[in-house]
Amino acid sequence: MLQIESLSCFRQDRCLFKDLNAKVLPGQALQIVGENGSGKTTLFKILAGLFEEYDGRVITAAGSLYLGHRYGVNDQLTPVENLKFLLKLNEIQLAPGLLMDALARFQLSAELDQPCAALSEGQKKRVALARLILTSARIWLLDEAFSALDAPGRAVLSEVCQAHLASGGILIFSSHQGIPEFAAAAQLRLEVGS
């Protein structure tokens, strides 16, 4: 479960959001909606535990995985090395076959032995997203995870997210593109200058 209670945040004397309330139960998705600069990324950082200057309460009852605009893929390492590192950060050790399968699911199999510098932005993002298939985190915080992906990539990500929800996971995401699969998800709206 993830619960937000009267959450307010100020940055540089500007009120980003005030008195947010939300409750997300296992198996539910929550979309964070708002214009550029309305504080979506700050909200994600607060939920992930990266940003601690806020009023109110955030209650999380499970481990979370945060993927932001910068998602931790190093240019010098190959996709497999990157994925292995990101998983080991949460002490997940896996057989190489499973890593390959996860990368293949995101249509990365031809690029596995070259450094990520040679990959396109969308492909690098897929490397980071492959982590979702293998993680044990129950709360996913995906800040603009659907951007920079092509249509097949978005389709795979939606499938993975739906499987996560079906298994009782929690999904918090933001997206400027409409994601038809999650059109019915609850929304939390942030207003600029509220």
Added chain:
Amino acid sequence: MMLLLRELKIMLRSPAGAIQSLMFSVLVIALFPLAITPDPDQLEPLGIGLIWVVTLLSCLLAADKSLAGDYADGSLEQMVLSDYPLWWVCLVKSMAHWVSCALPLLLMAPILGAMLAMPLDRIVWLMASLVLGSPILSLFCMLGAMLTVGLNQSSALLPILIAPFLVPTLILGTQWATTGGEAFYGYMLAALLCLSLVTLPFATAVVAKIAVSR
């Protein structure tokens, strides 16, 4: 261990940073006799101090680059969020910084010493002082890098911020080597190393949390 291996792998695949700081040091040592005097009697007393200053500067100059990549690609955020203790992450980053800046210089020290006409026993003391002293430089540089990472003028701010903290190490290190191993300086340097090892990674970890929330 896994973190350290990753750092070393990244370093080996883009060795430009390590090579650049080594080239800087070797060039300074090579140009110094040309600009001042080639006379061995005048050069020899300068050797220890010169190599120490060059080590300090190359550590300082490479510091901001050692974190910039991890900050820009988001790895730093993921490391802060990881299950690893953050002080360990910071200690590993300091070790990686030491391997890329100080270790090459330490290995080159016999050649650099010979270029400055230093006799063998002084070169040995120089290397001993660098073994004890240079890790302190790396630990402080990592603290400075973490404080300034993500700021606009980080490369300008960092040396001003951190250089004063490196001065005690410089004094103790050079004195220890120049006096040929006088116990007082050696003990002080070793004590400073122990103190830095047990405090600075924790301080850097606190600063890392602030860095990722910017």
